[in-house]
Amino acid sequence: METRNNTAGLEFLLLELTEDPALQPLLFSLFLSMYLVTILGNLLIILAVNSDPHLHTPMYFFLSNLSFTDICLSTSTIPKMLVNIQSQRQSISYTGCLSQVFFVLAFLVLENCFLTAMAYDRYVAICHPLMYTIIMNPSLCVTLVLISLGISSLDALLHTLMVLRLSFCTDLHIPHFFCELAQVIEPACSDTLINNILVYFFSIILAGSSLSGIIFSYTQIVSSLWRMPSAGRKYKAFSTCGSHLLVVFLFYGTGFGVYFSSAVTESSRKTAVASMMYTVVPQMLNPFIYSLRNRDVREALRKILSRITFFR
Template identity: 60%
Template sequence: MEPGNGTRISEFVLLGLSEEPDLQPLIFGLFLSMYLITVFGNLLIILAISSDSHLHTPMYFFLANLSFVDICFTSTTIPKMLVNIETQSKVITYEGCITQMYFFLLFGVLDDFLLTVMAYDRFVAICHPLHYTVIMHPRLCGLLVLVSWIMCVLNSLVESLMALQLSFCTDLEIPQFFCELNQMVQLACSDNFLNIMVMYFLVGLLGGGPLAGIIYSYYRIVSSIRRMSSALGKYKAFSTCASHLSVVSLFYCTGLGVYLSSAVSHSSHSSATASVMYTVVTPMLNPFVYSLRNKDIKGSLYFLIISCTRLKKCP
């Protein structure tokens, strides 16, 4: 591929998960089902929390925000992928690619920040139970979410503006089903050293920082649980963290698996397949993890379904 002559390219080509025509209907049906389950499941979590006054607590406030972000996260990639399969086109415009990349970074990092905030909430609830309502007051909860949004917006803005400065070759092919920052930077014809350095710095800062906060929170939580004399108290304390710990493990293990697989195996197909885990599978499983392991959510969902059923029976 020859470098462009200074004119800006108009489109990229998303290679997707497979180039086999016979597999396209199967991929379309599978991803459409996963997308609908993700949206419907997370919407149910949001409706259950908003409709039940007993769930108007910091923990469920953060969970509702996480469910909203998960819906947005999958909506940045899957609809475009489904449209491309349906129209038998792999093209995405340059503007569309930059926009998709911006929102993908925004909601992906925001997911990470919200998981960290939720870990802090659990730390306060278990390690400082008598001061929980004083520390985790509504103003602080709103401020934590607001700061998370601001930092993620700024991060996405910086990365996207730097990507706009790059010059690309013609007939660009991205070995993914969405516009991933790393793939775009690697395809640039101009000098991309600064982009790579900034990208890895921000990944370390905005990825490693929250992970360190989660690990520290759970270190303090485990230490506090071990000092409890009552077995029942230990069980209740651990059960309040089990759902969040499951989601954190799923999010980080799948994300780490993507980068390890791409580092060990240089196959673009394996990297694209691994990306499905944290971009699609994790947001889809989050509602199941929280609803199946949380009796308050299950109870709220039950009453929500009963209420909807009764409304349908009314004349």
């Protein structure tokens, strides 16, 4: 294969959603609907949190940041996919591909960090209720968000810069619907050992530390709930964690599903579909999980919708 060091005009060819032209309009409508639902649902969560004084608490502060991250993550992949379906061209420029790599990585790590911060918030609220307002003060909340932004940006920047050092061949087919880091590295003609080591190392460090923090938090929460004498207090305390637990299971469950599907199947299309679910489905369902299981969010959304109806 011919090696190309000059990236000017370099393009990657992404995997087609389907080889059946008759299904293209259906898939376009499906993913457009999912994208619009994701944007609208998460925007309503952000609007509800910012407009209702009762929701100006650390838990909902992190929830609004999580919703914004979900919007950005979906926007990093779905619009380009819709353009490719409509134009029936699967190409993406070298610059566009690296941009996707950076933003997908950044927002995935950011979501990972916010889920950990939300678990810590629930741990403090249930295990140390008298110290909650002192520990989870506005300064700490903003600091946690800034640290999360720093970690996610540095991780994404490191991997993107490491891709820049690679030389690519003329056969630049990516067996994926968007530019995922591992799939972009694979067709490189130069040595990718360091890139692969960094991918596995930081994935284990970031996902492992976040999962450890979440597991520790909920272990302490369960232990604290077990010691509560009142069944009513137990139910009330655990119900505040239910939405977050569902979101955690959805995010990490789809993530592990991608890993295991890539390990047990040789079909690149099945692996790509699993990975797409990881970056689309949780972001779409998160607003429904929080709005359906949380009375305060439902009440805030009801007020917003009543205002919209009134002004119409």
